[in-house]
Amino acid sequence: MSTSIEIKNLSRKFGSFHALRNVTLSVTAGEFVTLLGPSGSGKSTVLKLLAGFDQPTSGEILLGGRSMLGVMPHLRNVGMVFQNYALFPHMTVFDNIAFPLRVRNEPTVKIEDKVASVLDLTRMNEYRHRYPSELSGGQQQRVALARAIVFDPKVLLMDEPLGALDRHLREQLKFEIKRIQRQFNMTVLFVTHDQDEALVMSDRVVVMREGAIEQEASPHEIYARPVTRFVADFLGESNILAGELHQGHFVFGGGKLNTPKRRSQADGPCWIMIRPEFIDIEQGEELAGLSGTLREAIYLGESTRYIVDCGGSTLIVKRQNRIPLGLEAGCRVCLRWDAKDSVVLTR
Numbered sequence: 001m002s003t004s005i006e007i008k009n010l011s012r013k014f015g016s017f018h019a020l021r022n023v024t025l026s027v028t029a030g031e032f033v034t035l036l037g038p039s040g041s042g043k044s045t046v047l048k049l050l051a052g053f054d055q056p057t058s059g060e061i062l063l064g065g066r067s068m069l070g071v072m073p074h075l076r077n078v079g080m081v082f083q084n085y086a087l088f089p090h091m092t093v094f095d096n097i098a099f100p101l102r103v104r105n106e107p108t109v110k111i112e113d114k115v116a117s118v119l120d121l122t123r124m125n126e127y128r129h130r131y132p133s134e135l136s137g138g139q140q141q142r143v144a145l146a147r148a149i150v151f152d153p154k155v156l157l158m159d160e161p162l163g164a165l166d167r168h169l170r171e172q173l174k175f176e177i178k179r180i181q182r183q184f185n186m187t188v189l190f191v192t193h194d195q196d197e198a199l200v201m202s203d204r205v206v207v208m209r210e211g212a213i214e215q216e217a218s219p220h221e222i223y224a225r226p227v228t229r230f231v232a233d234f235l236g237e238s239n240i241l242a243g244e245l246h247q248g249h250f251v252f253g254g255g256k257l258n259t260p261k262r263r264s265q266a267d268g269p270c271w272i273m274i275r276p277e278f279i280d281i282e283q284g285e286e287l288a289g290l291s292g293t294l295r296e297a298i299y300l301g302e303s304t305r306y307i308v309d310c311g312g313s314t315l316i317v318k319r320q321n322r323i324p325l326g327l328e329a330g331c332r333v334c335l336r337w338d339a340k341d342s343v344v345l346t347r
Ligand code: ATP
Pocket: 014, 019, 037, 038, 039, 040, 041, 042, 043, 044, 045, 046, 193
């Protein structure tokens, strides 16, 4: 049975450096939550504190409602997978996976059964007698995953588990981890700095910056409605235009735009964010709206990327190639988008 994670006002200082500042986060039982952020933003520190490898400067950690302060790592019932696999090189695949059960003094019959079932689950049965040095990176990571779940941990923590693998293997394992997580309704806290991984795998994404949570939301919400420029930039490609709100319109060097009618916003400096795939582009001049000069059209197979100079700003537009637009560099283009697809940002 998986369980919930509750982190309350968690801080970790190293000397005078704040690696984590007052982080509060709840993960419900069976939820897959990803911590996403640049290097040094504090993601691994959260996992280490949860696993008990490090102690917080202040704050609380509860697993299944039980405080973990002072509880030794091996008594927390937490499975952990690292980027560098961390397998025991002198043990076979079977013995590596059996290890957590042996240290828990489980009976031999149970060990045989459990290891066999996770070997099946991770599709590693035929490699059970091999040593880690005789396995590929992807296979080693499957063994690490099998070892982390063999003792039915209450939560599974994964620190960039796909980081050392090539693109093809990453794709494959991404879906396998999801399949296993769903099958057993596991609570997973996953760390990555890869936005695609975060968007594809998670029920909820938590973006971290300088030891604090910048935004947490569903993958769709955080992609479509970032609350800061940092989040908009970190997740996917974005056009961010600097200008001013003036009587319900956004005014910038390239013209005047309608703004989304979501919330009342005071007049003043701000930014508008619009994703490249939400912009329509066609040849011509837009008298009432936004026009620019096409600097470059880059063919990408399924889509084309258009780079448009527009009143001192550069906008990126991405269109599917179902109907070729035949636009050439140097031509005048007009750009349109639905105001509700744009986001007003104030920081
Ligand atoms: P990455 O993606 O590179 O793994 P991260 O987001 O996981 O980064 P953390 O490993 O949590 O980042 O580190 C957060 C900050 O705390 C970093 O600036 C790091 O240098 C610092 N830090 C971590 N551990 C220690 C330590 N033992 N002593 C001093 N500083 C530390």
